[in-house]
Amino acid sequence: MLEFIQDNIQPYFNYWVYVILMMIGLWATIAKNNLIKKLIGMSIFQTAIILFYVSVGVKGEGSKIPIVNPYTEAKSAEVVGADQHGEHGAKGGGEKYIVEPDNYANPLPHVLMLTAIVVGVATLGVALAVVQMLFKEFGTLEEDEILAQIKNADSASPDV
Amino acid sequence: MKWIALIAVTLTGSLLLFGVGDFPEWGDPHSPANQGPKLKSGEQVSKAVSQDFLTETYEVTKVPNVVTAVLADYRGYDTMFETVVVFAAGLAIFAILRVFGDGSDTPPMRAVEDDTFVEGDHSRIIIGTTCKLLIPIIQLFALYVIAHGHYSPGGGFQGGVIMGASFILLAIARDLKSALDWFSEKNFMTLASVGILIYAGLGVLCQFFERNFLDYGALKVFMISSDHPEQMARSYSMLGVEIGVAFTVTAIMFAIYANLSSRGELKEGL
Amino acid sequence: MIPIFDYILLIFLIVAAVISLKVKDLLSASMVFGIYSFLICLLWAEMGAVDVAFTEAAVGAGVSAVFLIATVYNTKRRSSD
Numbered sequence: 001m002l003e004f005i006q007d008n009i010q011p012y013f014n015y016w017v018y019v020i021l022m023m024i025g026l027w028a029t030i031a032k033n034n035l036i037k038k039l040i041g042m043s044i045f046q047t048a049i050i051l052f053y054v055s056v057g058v059k060g061e062g063s064k065i066p067i068v069n070p071y072t073e074a075k076s077a078e079v080v081g082a083d084q085h086g087e088h089g090a091k092g093g094g095e096k097y098i099v100e101p102d103n104y105a106n107p108l109p110h111v112l113m114l115t116a117i118v119v120g121v122a123t124l125g126v127a128l129a130v131v132q133m134l135f136k137e138f139g140t141l142e143e144d145e146i147l148a149q150i151k152n153a154d155s156a157s158p159d160v
Numbered sequence: 161m162k163w164i165a166l167i168a169v170t171l172t173g174s175l176l177l178f179g180v181g182d183f184p185e186w187g188d189p190h191s192p193a194n195q196g197p198k199l200k201s202g203e204q205v206s207k208a209v210s211q212d213f214l215t216e217t218y219e220v221t222k223v224p225n226v227v228t229a230v231l232a233d234y235r236g237y238d239t240m241f242e243t244v245v246v247f248a249a250g251l252a253i254f255a256i257l258r259v260f261g262d263g264s265d266t267p268p269m270r271a272v273e274d275d276t277f278v279e280g281d282h283s284r285i286i287i288g289t290t291c292k293l294l295i296p297i298i299q300l301f302a303l304y305v306i307a308h309g310h311y312s313p314g315g316g317f318q319g320g321v322i323m324g325a326s327f328i329l330l331a332i333a334r335d336l337k338s339a340l341d342w343f344s345e346k347n348f349m350t351l352a353s354v355g356i357l358i359y360a361g362l363g364v365l366c367q368f369f370e371r372n373f374l375d376y377g378a379l380k381v382f383m384i385s386s387d388h389p390e391q392m393a394r395s396y397s398m399l400g401v402e403i404g405v406a407f408t409v410t411a412i413m414f415a416i417y418a419n420l421s422s423r424g425e426l427k428e429g430l
Numbered sequence: 431m432i433p434i435f436d437y438i439l440l441i442f443l444i445v446a447a448v449i450s451l452k453v454k455d456l457l458s459a460s461m462v463f464g465i466y467s468f469l470i471c472l473l474w475a476e477m478g479a480v481d482v483a484f485t486e487a488a489v490g491a492g493v494s495a496v497f498l499i500a501t502v503y504n505t506k507r508r509s510s511d
Contacts, residue, residue: 105478122249
């Protein structure tokens with residue numbers, strides 16, 4: 001049992017937790033009756049996805065945050081000319097820094113997830129607005145009561 | 161419903177957990193996501209794009225924070241339309257929730273509890289005074305986060321949210337009315353549009369200099385006294401883009417709060 | 431990355447997620463969801479994603495909890511499950 005944990009769970013613990021959180025969120029979105037609880041479940045689902053992406057970008061214990069400090073990085077002896085790098089090269093001869101990419105965390109998942117969080121809160125706001133309108137219409141936040149009211153209204157006026 | 165959910169969740173979860181074992185270990189610097197795809201023999205097929213971002217960004221843009229550089233420059237289209245999504249969410253809230261008129265024909269959904277505010281209630285005074293001191297500091301910090309996003313963690317999204325939160329704090333501590341006196345509905349919807357216009361306008365400005373949309377290197381003609389005109393043009397354009405993002409996010413965060421807390425009437429908040 | 435800190439935070443995260451879905455008072459659920467957001471913000475700072483952590487601290491722990499509370503205030507506080 002201990003060996004199983006050490007071999008199969010400990011190195012992948014972030015990924016296990018991402019699956020667990022995602023399933024908690026999915027279960028809440030399907031099975032919870034209250035609309036706000038459903039939205040909290042949806043947010044948990046979203047953070048689980050972000051957890052997966054950020055976990056992919058981690059690079060070992062020695063890795064730093066993805067902010068390159070030009071004053072601590074080593075400079076190469078060669079001077080970069082304009083012809084070497086095409087039009088992106090430094091004019092007038094700048095120094096070239098040797099940045100070792102393995103020392104820094106992977107920035108790409110961070111960028112993708114940063115915008116996802118802000119868009120997530122905007123969509124949460126829209127969802128909460130819809131919830132408020134439903135409450136105004138039906139006077140309740142419980143899904144089964146709303147469905148029962150819709151059914152009653154349908155059976156009361158079958159023509160419409 | 162609960163049983164269906166339980167079956168679906170168990171099935172999906174066990175399948176995903178089964179797949180977890182095939183991932184590279186957590187924190188492996190040599191994983192395909194960090195170093196690019198590899199053959200089974202260990203031969204490298206190609207480099208991962210994130211390695212190029214890390215090695216080249218400082219030379220090409222003079223921006224130390226790689227995340228900001230990738231966000232505002234390399235992936236400029238993506239960020240622009242994310243901002244448009246935020247703006248569209250604000251418009252959607254406006255369309256869903258906003259009601260006009262004095263609202264006297266619709267009865268209040270909840271009885272207003274007057275007993276929370278009594279004469280000589282000092283807690284209100286304490287909260288109001290504290291917020292009066294705190295809000296300028298929060299706004300100053302938000303401006304710092306926006307302007308310093310190149311060099312430290314931060315940027316338009318974070319600074320915009322902090323700036324919006326300062327107005328939300330004002331609305332909570334006093335009432336929505338005094339927050340709206342500072343930042344009326346007309347103003348925040350205009351500001352949201354102006355933010356996107358700044359972003360898209362910078363992109364279009366590049367096209368006037370015969371480069372692609374959002375290729376900020378075209379703006380090097382404005383960098384007269386700089387040693388590295390192209391790099392500095394990209395660096396400053398990123399600042400402009402972040403300011404545009406911050407405008408939109410500030411306005412939309414406050415708009416969402418104002419509409420949600422007052423049921424779309426923009427009269428009395430929490 | 432700091433493995434021990436990571437494991438502790440992840441366990442707390444599952445606990446906070448379950449509590450925020452189990453609590454019947456929606457105001458408490460919103461607050462626990464704010465705690466969940468703050469924990470996940472710490473987790474991202476630990477993994478080196480400082481920009482994501484900053485965004486989450488401002489958005490998740492700050493603004494989204496306020497949005498939820500504003501909606502709970504304008505609707506009902508009790509939940510059946």
